[in-house]
Amino acid sequence: MKIHDFSGGFFFEPSTKQLKKLFAVKNENVFIFEPKTVTIPFDQHIGAPNELVVTIGDNVRQGQIIAKSSADISGHVHSSVSGTVLEILEVPTFDGETQRAIKIQCANEKTLPELxxxxxxxxxxxxxxxxxxxxxxxxxxxxxxxxxxxxxxxxxxxxxxxxxxxxxxxxxxxxxxxxxxxxxxxxxxxxxxxxxxxxxxxxxxxxxxxxxxxxxxxxxxxxxxxxxxxxxxxxxxxxxxxxxxxxxxxxxxxxxxxxxxxxxxxxxxxxxxxxARKSLTHRYVTITGDVAEPKVISFPLGSSVGDLIDYCGGFIGTPSRVIHGGPMMGKTITNLDFPLAKGSNGIIVFNQEHDGKLPESPCIRCNRCVTVCPVRLEPQSIDLAYRSGDLFTCDQLMAEECINCGCCTYVCPARRDLAAKISAAGNEIKSLKKELAANEK
Ligand code: SF4
Ligand code: SF4
Known part of the structure; x- marks a missing residue:
């Protein structure tokens, strides 16, 4: 069978390759993280919101369902540890909002998980x-x-x-x-x-x-x-x-x-x-960048970013940015209490030395963003339309098709934050269309 090429995209440049080497995980094995408490978000899926099925003071077992919905498009959430439910609280999300979560004190003694x-x-x-x-x-x-x-x-x-x-x-x-x-x-x-x-x-x-x-x-x-x-x-x-x-x-x-x-x-x-009749309670995450010992870790869902960075020996230098996910598509988090969940595959720390964020300048019409876009959009045109409030043009230019890969932002010599703007345009168009459809009913 033959391998084909996809349109757009790019091969990494030498500077990124050097950073890749510097940030590589050097240990051969995977580490197992065992926290004292976990804070597990109710909702870790796309779909209908879950409802809590335990209360404060309950003893729960690893693998026990703690939040679920009867809607088809939903994902049950299980306790990732055995322990006691301490608190129902609000924890940070990426966009500065909060989400509901369950804090569980981990038991000292190990018990068999619920299957x-x-x-x-x-x-x-x-x-x-x-x-x-x-x-x-x-x-x-x-x-x-x-x-x-x-x-x-x-x-x-x-x-x-x-x-x-x-x-x-x-x-x-x-x-x-x-x-x-x-x-x-x-x-x-x-x-x-x-x-x-x-x-x-x-x-x-x-x-x-x-x-x-x-x-x-x-x-x-x-x-x-x-x-x-x-x-x-x-x-x-x-x-x-x-x-x-x-x-x-x-x-x-x-x-x-x-x-x-x-x-x-x-x-x-x-x-x-x-x-093995095991529920989804753990996953692997890469913690790397400017931390003392970059690692791949198996962690119970609901472990905090701060705890995992400490487990990797803490920050090197003065932290400038902590990214959830990869550097291309990941999102900056501003609170180290942020709990890692089912969608968490990486945390990358950049200190002030490695975080070369420079101010953006006007588009010079070099067309690089168009060349790399894997879904053949015109990022510079959508960006300009969005910045002038012209959502109609953004829709004509199919902003909703953006896969938020970040290629356009990465190659832009004017350092324009194209992916963020195009993604915002796509989201606003989706909401408007939803609103219109609801009004038509
Ligand atoms: S972020 Fe969107 S617009 Fe930019 S290159 Fe990727 S798909 Fe294209
Ligand atoms: S890559 Fe940047 S400067 Fe070049 S056309 Fe796109 S937005 Fe303009």
């Missing part, structure tokens, strides 16, 4: 386990595993590209849990009736590639591909273009290409739910 009921059909076990897209999308996986009947799916595509610079969580998971990841891929293949399993991994992860290729030998119609190190190779649309040479329809769903994509961490969680 998912036995003999559930795999797709029901996935729902029970609260699995959502762990590449960052956080869309409920049980819904994704139920594509419309008329869609014929050629391949389950396991996304191990992990193209954001500095992140290594999926890399480590693939090195150490390759069999379970592929087992999750097999289960997804069974549920949706696909023929093949294709795994895409960027070629700068040789150990992950070797482990996955070895494990794939035992599985029929399962193929592992080394992909070029090109950002955003791990975007769903870009991976489909690379492996199937098909573009996602603008007004349709990506699965209509015949490719059903899930992140390798999601596949791992599916195998854990179906075979």
């Amino acid at each position: 998912i009921p036995a003999d559930l059909a795999p797709e029901i076990a996935v729902r029970h386990a609260g699995i959502v897209g762990l590449g960052g999308a956080t869309f409920p996986t049980h819904i994704k595993l139920d594509p419309a009947d008329h869609i014929e799916i050629e391949a389950v595509i396991l996304n191990g590209a992990e193209c954001e610079p500095f992140l290594a969580s999926d890399d480590y998971l693939m090195r150490y849990e390759s069999r379970k990841i592929l087992r999750g891929g097999e289960l997804a293949r069974q549920i949706i009736g696909a023929k093949k399993i294709l795994v895409g991994i960027e070629s700068d992860k040789p150990k992950a590639l070797a482990a996955m290729k070895k494990a794939a030998k035992a599985i029929p119609e399962c193929f592992v591909f080394a992909l070029p190190v090109k950002y955003p190779q791990g975007g769903e649309g870009q991976l489909l273009e690379t492996l199937l040479a098909k573009e996602s329809p603008i007004d349709g769903r990506s699965v209509e290409t015949g490719g059903f994509t899930i992140n390798v961490a999601t596949a791992f969680a599916i195998a854990e739910a179906v075979d």
Whole structure:
């Protein structure tokens, strides 16, 4: 099978490569973090809000459901530790707002986790386990595993590209849990009736590639591909273009290409739910940048950013920015109490020496942002329209199609914060359209 190229994107420049080296996780193993308390957000998914099902003072077990909704598009939340419910409180979100969360004091003694009921059909076990897209999308996986009947799916595509610079969580998971990841891929293949399993991994992860290729030998119609190190190779649309040479329809769903994509961490969680009856209570996260000892850590959901940075030996120098996610698509967090959740795959710290944020200047019409945009938008035109309050033009220029990859911002010599503006335009257009539709009813 031939690998194809996707449109737009870019290969990292030398300065980023140097930082990548500096920020690389050097330990071979994954660390296990055990906090004293966790603060678990009620809602860690895209969809209907959850309701609390425990009260203050309750003793809970790891794996016990603590918040859920009866709506289809929702994701149960489980206690990630055994302990006592201390408090229901509001904790910070990215956008300066707050969200509801449950604070749990961890028990001193270890107890066995509560397991998912036995003999559930795999797709029901996935729902029970609260699995959502762990590449960052956080869309409920049980819904994704139920594509419309008329869609014929050629391949389950396991996304191990992990193209954001500095992140290594999926890399480590693939090195150490390759069999379970592929087992999750097999289960997804069974549920949706696909023929093949294709795994895409960027070629700068040789150990992950070797482990996955070895494990794939035992599985029929399962193929592992080394992909070029090109950002955003791990975007769903870009991976489909690379492996199937098909573009996602603008007004349709990506699965209509015949490719059903899930992140390798999601596949791992599916195998854990179906075979070991474990709910989603832990995940891997990369803590790197200007911290004393960058690490990949398995942490219970609800651990705080501050606790994990301390676990990595604390800051080096004066911290300037702490980013949740990768440097391209991640969001700056301003409160170290921020709790890590299902969608948390990385924390990157930049100190004042490495945070080269310079002021933006007017657009010089160099067209670089247009060249790199993987969805063929005109970032500079949308940016100008948005800044002048012209949402109509933003809509004409299809701002809603932006995948927020950050390529345009990265290459802009005028340092214009294009991705943030285009994403804001897209969100405002979506809200306006929703409002209009509601008024028409
Ligand atoms: S952030 Fe949006 S507009 Fe900018 S390059 Fe990515 S997809 Fe295109
Ligand atoms: S990359 Fe920056 S300067 Fe160049 S056209 Fe786009 S917005 Fe203008």
